Amino acid sequence: MLTDEVKIKIFAGKGGNGMVAFSRTKMTLGPTGGRGGDGGSVYFEGVSDLTALNKYRHKKEYYAEDGKQGKSDKSTGHAGPELILSVPIGSVLHNLETGENIDITKVGQRVLVANGGVGGRGNMYFRSPINTSPEEAEEGKPGEEFSFFIELRLIADIGLVGLPNAGKSSLLNELTKAQAKVANYSFTTLEPNLGVLEDLIIADIPGLIEGASLGKGLGIKFLKHVKRTKLLIHCISSESEDMKHDWEVIRKELETYAEEFKTKKEMILLTKTDLLTPAELKKKLAEIKKLAKNKNSLGFEAISIHDWDSLENLKSKFLSLNQA
Numbered sequence: 001m002l003t004d005e006v007k008i009k010i011f012a013g014k015g016g017n018g019m020v021a022f023s024r025t026k027m028t029l030g031p032t033g034g035r036g037g038d039g040g041s042v043y044f045e046g047v048s049d050l051t052a053l054n055k056y057r058h059k060k061e062y063y064a065e066d067g068k069q070g071k072s073d074k075s076t077g078h079a080g081p082e083l084i085l086s087v088p089i090g091s092v093l094h095n096l097e098t099g100e101n102i103d104i105t106k107v108g109q110r111v112l113v114a115n116g117g118v119g120g121r122g123n124m125y126f127r128s129p130i131n132t133s134p135e136e137a138e139e140g141k142p143g144e145e146f147s148f149f150i151e152l153r154l155i156a157d158i159g160l161v162g163l164p165n166a167g168k169s170s171l172l173n174e175l176t177k178a179q180a181k182v183a184n185y186s187f188t189t190l191e192p193n194l195g196v197l198e199d200l201i202i203a204d205i206p207g208l209i210e211g212a213s214l215g216k217g218l219g220i221k222f223l224k225h226v227k228r229t230k231l232l233i234h235c236i237s238s239e240s241e242d243m244k245h246d247w248e249v250i251r252k253e254l255e256t257y258a259e260e261f262k263t264k265k266e267m268i269l270l271t272k273t274d275l276l277t278p279a280e281l282k283k284k285l286a287e288i289k290k291l292a293k294n295k296n297s298l299g300f301e302a303i304s305i306h307d308w309d310s311l312e313n314l315k316s317k318f319l320s321l322n323q324a
Helices: 052-056 169-175 223-227 243-257 278-291 308-323
Strands: 005-011 042-046 060-062 083-088 090-094 101-103 109-113 144-153 158-161 193-196 201-203 231-237 266-273 295-302
Touching: 005 052, 005 109, 005 223, 042 090, 052 083, 052 144, 060 083, 083 090, 090 109, 101 201, 101 231, 109 144, 158 169, 158 308, 169 193, 169 201, 169 266, 169 308, 193 308, 201 308, 223 243, 231 243, 266 278, 266 308, 295 308
Parallel strands: 005 060, 042 083, 158 201, 158 231, 231 266, 266 295
Antiparallel strands: 005 144, 042 109, 090 101, 090 144, 193 201
């Protein structure tokens, strides 16, 4: 199961307390209490594992370690180690206290989100001509703490969209050797699937229905994953009795959800063409050609996963579009 939304609270470590200590030797009489170590800070780091948010589903609070107390030989106590929390690339970190939003877009990207507390000063720092034997030391400062809402928005080059059972998952499997679940009924795909074609990332977005932008069917849960794709491949099944209606349903839902879909480029893909006679295919292609005349269109293609030539042609088309 892909977890794409979690809420957690993070706590940076408290600074260690300063030490009160004295040297008893004649040569070094006086205070020797050192500073406490700083508390551990908290970082988020981008990883390639799309399931990285799963571990945050049940455990909701994460603590970095506190700094250690200062030492009696004027040494600083050990700092608390950093706490590094992994999140998938494509995550948006919403700081619920500050309102700051942070995008994690690269593997290895590390972002400091909570500073550890500063260690308190030991009594050696309070020695003065007036007070040569201070018994005063500071407590360490508390670390920062914040609540975060973490939202995964998949980063893909190409997004496959369409009504349920439009052949998206089968196409993804054939193009990329992914293992998306396939069956001849609606909503087989209940979460996004990703595949890789050379250096191209393709996302199979669960089937949309009329009213998806208002929460019907699988709702808006997955529409956010389409926003970051560079290009849409709009799959329409050859089995459709009204392709224009099917196309308009998806376009309406996308554009209702976000203004940017009004200008995002798309290619229309007629799928399952092996189910058609030559005459039926000719008629369907004429209809698709009309739909592909909209201002955002990059044309149209016809495909059957059982036709090796059409698959190879589509692969070449995808790769060339990505390089354009």
